[in-house]
Amino acid sequence: MxxxxxxxxxxxxxxxxxxxxxxxxxxxxxxxxxxxxxxxxxxxxxxxxxxxVVFCAECGNVSANRLCRICSDSRRDATKICVVEEPKDVHAIERTKEFTGRYHVLGGALDPLSGIGPDQLRIRELLRRLANQEDGVDVSEVIVATDPNTEGEATATYLQRMLKDFPGLSVTRLASGLPMGGDLEFADELTLGRALSGRRILA
Amino acid sequence: MxxxxxxxxxxxxxxxxxxxxxxxxxxxxxxxxxxxxxxxxxxxxxxxxxxxVVFCAECGNVSANRLCRICSDSRRDATKICVVEEPKDVHAIERTKEFTGRYHVLGGALDPLSGIGPDQLRIRELLRRLANQEDGVDVSEVIVATDPNTEGEATATYLQRMLKDFPGLSVTRLASGLPMGGDLEFADELTLGRALSGRRILA
Known part of the structure; x- marks a missing residue:
């Protein structure tokens, strides 16, 4: 001491x-x-x-203002919402530079054993965002980008069920498969199984 | 970002x-x-x-007061001074519960390539402590407990030279050798060589 x-x-x-x-x-x-x-x-x-630091009133991401940089940027595509668990997931997806839409941060994933149910996540806020759409802008796609683990998958399944009745909305999920730069031989069975069942047509 | x-x-x-x-x-x-x-x-x-946090006026260890807990504890043996590089070395030696004397913290080790010479360390303060001894208490041993690496060994050699003319003062160095719980087979040559040259008579 x-x-x-x-x-x-x-x-x-x-x-x-x-x-x-x-x-x-x-x-x-x-x-x-x-x-x-x-x-x-x-x-x-x-x-x-x-x-x-506050949380963005729209998407729930960490922010310096009432609306975060992404939600207040009119150039971002408001027809696509990518749903993630945590603010750091927003950061990870932004780094890919592949996504130009908006985000929705749940604040975690469903985990009944730890007492985290739908009410502990920002799911109600997501439904409200989809219901109260500004005139002219219709959200056409919700990309569920929760983690590919038990809790994240359960959350994705729950969201899919909640969102299936919104007219004209497609709900998608990030692809699972072999990580780039990896080695097929060393992939675990679950990942390799997902890569197989999610195979794409090349020609 | x-x-x-x-x-x-x-x-x-x-x-x-x-x-x-x-x-x-x-x-x-x-x-x-x-x-x-x-x-x-x-x-x-x-x-x-x-x-x-201040530095103890006597030993240079980190302290909450002008004198640290050890220097202001009259039960600690004032005839032995253990010289270490850093405050955390004091902590390490205290944990052994084997040493009841006082400390002197140098604030580093000699390292000419990084511009650390004797004047950058608290060596002058050590000499002053040895020269201005309170009446009745004579320091009889200075234990040089600098690290067993190039800089620490150089510092030990330098201190040995500076202290050799103090009458009645023995200057000692921590033993080098095999770490306890280790395996002879995996010891590096330098450590094993030191263990051999520093061997003790058992009977």
Whole structure:
């Protein structure tokens, strides 16, 4: 145990994901050995995240304003909504530069064992978005981009059922299959099975 | 890139040792998803480290007061000084519960290529401590516990030369050898060589 303030900082840092006591100690001593202005900048950044980050009123993504950058960008295609679990999934899809539509962040996936049902996710907000469509813009496709695991698949199935009665709306799901750059030989059975059942016609 | 405050926090966190952009992002979103009071506690802990941590006027260890817990503890043997590179080395030796003396923290090791010479370390302070001994207490042993690497060994050699003329003072060095619980077969040549040359008489 170190004296007072340092141990307190180590304890707080060690609560963060991916940091154990050793990693926390390393960061605490790094901050201590550095300039006080480095600590100031970290404190200021934490304060701004605490005070200034809000969730977009439309899509639920993290945002600096009432509407996020994507929802307030009129060039983004409002006829397509990509439904993801978390803000970092928005980031991942944006990096592909393949999607020009809007997003809807659920805030997680269905997981009854952890007490996460439809009411804990932003599903009602999605239905409201689809019902209260602005004049002229009809959402034609909802792409369900939840994770390809048990919870994500269950969420996709639930959404498919909820959305099937919207007229003129197609509900799609991200393809499952072999990861690019991977090796067929090392693919797990489930992934290879999905790749097979989802095979595309080339010619 | 995320919007404003989150990206700023990710950038600040990613500067810390052991955290890359991915780890920083994970912590930022963890903080964002948690209670605001968690961020408050982290900010408060950082502020206290910035404002309240000082270095002990005697040994140079991190401290909450002018003298650290060890230097102000009259039960600690003042005739032995263990010289270490960093505050975390004090912590490591304290954990052994084998040492009841005092410490002296150098603040690093000699490393001419990085511009760290004797004047950049707290060597002058060590000599002053040995010269200005309180009446009645004579330091009889200085244990050089710098790291067993090039810089630490160079520092040990330098200290040995500086301290050899103090009357009645023995200068010792931590033993090098096989780590406990290790396997002789897997020891590197240097360690095994040191273990051999430092062998002890058992009977």
């Amino acid at each position: 170190y004296e007072g303030p340092i141990q307190d900082l180590i304890d707080e840092l060690a609560k963060q994901p991916g940091l154990g006591p050793k990693g926390a100690q390393r960061i605490a001593f790094h901050l201590l050995a550095g300039e006080k202005s480095d600590i100031d900048r970290l404190i200021a950044a934490l304060g701004r995240v605490r005070d200034d | 995320y919007e404003g405050p989150i990206q700023d926090l990710i950038d600040e966190l990613a500067k810390q040792p052991g955290l890359g952009p991915k780890g920083a992002q994970r912590i930022a979103f963890h903080l964002l998803a948690g209670e605001k009071s968690d961020i408050d506690r982290l900010i408060a802990a950082l502020g206290r480290v910035r404002d309240d």
